[in-house]
Amino acid sequence: MPDSIPENSVGIVKSQTLQFNTAIELDCGQVLNEYELVFETYGELNQNHSNAILICHALSSDHHVAGYYSMEDKKPGWWENYVGPGKPIDTNHFFVICCNNLGGCKGSTGPVSINPETGKLYGPDFPIVTVKDWVKSQKALSDKLKINKWFAIVGGSLGGMQVMQWAIDYPDLMYHAIVIAAAAKLSAQNIAFNEVARQAILSDPDFHQGRYYDHDTKPRRGLMLARMLGHITYLSDDSMRKKFGRDLREGKINYGFDVNFEVESYLRYQGASFVDRFDANTYLLMTKVLDYFDPASEYDGLISTAFKNTLAKFLVISFTSDWRFSPERSKEIVKGLLDCHRDVSYFEIKSHQGHDAFLMPIEDYMNVFSAYMETAATQKGLL
Amino acid sequence: MRPDLEIISKWIRPNSRVLDLGCGDGSLLKYLRESRKTSGYGLEINPENLVKCLRAGINVIQTNLNTGLSQFNEHSFDFVVMTQTLQAINRPDKLIQEMLRVGNEGIVTFPNFGHWKTRFYLGFGGQMPVTRSLPCQWYDTPNIHLCTLKDFERHCADHNILILKRAVVNINHEQTLTTRLFPNLLGEIALYHFKRAQ
Known part of the structure; x- marks a missing residue:
């Protein structure tokens, strides 16, 4: 429990839920006629809706990115180190959104939700979703929130995969793609x-x-x-x-x-x-979402072909001690982008924390992230 | 803009794709983007410089140049530039070949070891030279492969590399009459523009 909320925290936060009644056709062939997404937002959306950042969460995290639910809350959100006033994703300037993904268990429709067709919990009957399906549902969310173009879409690990899928599927709906400790596809070992x-x-x-x-x-x-x-x-x-x-x-x-x-x-x-x-x-x-992610498979197996239509400016970050999503995997992403002459910057942050480094406060990582976001915001006239 | 970078920018055609090896704080690429409308990337290894590049708004890829340029395809750049870095590379000869694999033309600058002061230092003093353009001691210098204008030009001749332009400047990056008359003796920094000979 925090004695007092730190000044550079977004503070006490509340999640919201939106109901979607437009059916979503999933990669597996099944259709979800209706679904709910739970999400949190921090910061203020500006008048022309140009300062919105979408954060995509990883395997076991959720929409609670930053802040505390109450003064009794033991821990803040999972990316408290990077999201808040004066932090790399600076909520003084940006409006930040993260939703719990479909199939999750923190409030969005998933195995622990009621299947409207049976009146019982979905359980194992919940269809296997993919990164592409998630991106589709996040697009539906952005439409409801009237965000026509994201200033940036950001994610680490499985979150970074969603960022790449966004850049491929909706090239003109985002300015910046920030892909951290991710891979263009899983290795056999993974x-x-x-x-x-x-x-x-x-x-x-x-x-x-x-x-x-x-x-x-x-x-x-x-x-x-x-x-x-x-x-x-x-x-x-x-x-x-x-x-x-x-x-x-x-x-x-x-x-x-x-x-x-x-x-x-x-x-x-x-x-x-x-x-x-x-x-x-x-x-x-x-x-399974992780295992199935392979956007290149739709483009002759070449990630550079998959990236060909992207328009976003990319920032790719990896960590030296990360062996689950090693720097080599990030370099494959970068190579794909270089092959088709995209705007990309790449950083390999020295760290000893392994894959978890992407959540940790590491000075070089902080500096790179802040410099990128500030420069991008200045260029867009947000600062 | 530093006079040597000014010279380089004059050699680079507008709208070119440029790769800058060891791009430092990104000032050359920024200048080229603004004055020559170029695009491309900088490669750098130092974390502080990398952040400066981001703040300059240029694309920068963290890379150790000693591991080569394998992430780039053949002839994907019009120019590959390397300023004041050649002498700090493990195998400069291999990197020059890499420059001409990924780029159509190359530009390098390096401190001239043939300058009279370094000759004097070694010839009369009997010690490894410590000068304004080579300020480090023999044991902590990053400059491990120093050469003279003659060395570089012989290397190019032996390796099928055609020198298109040469400029030789003093420590203030200025071309003077004396650097023109006796480049290998009085020039402190050499600039070369080259490509693969047909």
Whole structure:
């Protein structure tokens, strides 16, 4: 709980929900006749609606990007370091929006919503969505909010994939594309990690083919394992060594399978607390969204061809210690943009925090991000 | 604008696509964009310079030039420029080849090791030269591959590279009568414009 809200925070925030009654045709062939999106906004939309920034969230995060829900709130939103007054995404100048994506479990239509056709929870029947589907639904949201052209669309990891899809699908509806710690498609190793996470959930006896709600239970062990595995891949060897080393929980080895090392305790805690705030069916869906993302597949397998019609100015950022979405993957994005002569700047930030670095306050990263946003805002006459 | 950059900008045709290797704070690219309507990218490695490039509004790609230019396709630029960086590269010969792979024409500038002061320093003093254009000590200098005008021109001749233009300036980046008369002795900074000989 914050004693007082820091001055450079957006402060106490509230989420909003919009209902959409225009059907959305999904990549998988199914149609969602109606759906809801929950979102948050920070800052003020200016008169000609030219200062709007869309933030796209990653695998397990949501629309709560910045600020606190109440004075009792333990933690601010997931990108508090980068969104707020005087921060790189400066809410003194920009109007910021982030929505929980379709298939999510934080208020937008997803497995834990009621299926209007059956009157019961969707559960495993919720269709498998894609990044393209999400971008379509975000476009519907921008139409409702009367934002004709985004000043920038920004995202890290899976969020960065949505930014690229936006730039490809709606080239003239955005000025800036900011793609952080992302990839143009997952590697086999990355898909393999997701598959282990899915198998952990699917093989949990409490999973009940995804209908665990009917059995008043949830696949706790499976989801916990999935999160523990994921968490390891978001950190780096170096950051784990720095954080935990081989420190022992009770100061000595206990010759058993209970928690011995600090790192074990940490992972169990992370896994267990994740189970309380996340839905297993949503987790399964999100990993599939990641696996299926490959915009080049519609363009002869060439990402440079996919980028050919883009008009946005790109900022691409990677982190040296990120091995889940390594700098090499970001360089592939940059190469695709260079091949078709797009405006792009690329930065490889020195960091030890692994994939999670994109959430952390890192000086070089802050400087680059701020410099880009300020320069872009000045050029557009927003500053 | 620094006189040497002024000279370079005169060599670059309007509306060209330019790649600047080791672009520093981006001032050359910014000047070229404004005066010559060029487009393109700067490559830089220093984080502070990278941020300055962003503030100058130019496209900059964080790159270690020692790993080559593999991210660029053949002949994707009209000009590839490299100012005061050649001497700090692990293999300048390979990078010059790379410049002429991704660009149609190249422009380099470097400190002339044949200048009388460096000759004097080494010849009479018996020590590695420390001068205004080469201010570092032998152990901490980034300048690991120094050459003279003669060296560079011989390298070009041996490697099928045609020199289109040459300018030689003093430390204040000015061309004077003496730098014209005795370039390899009195010129402190050399500027070359070259392309692949047919």
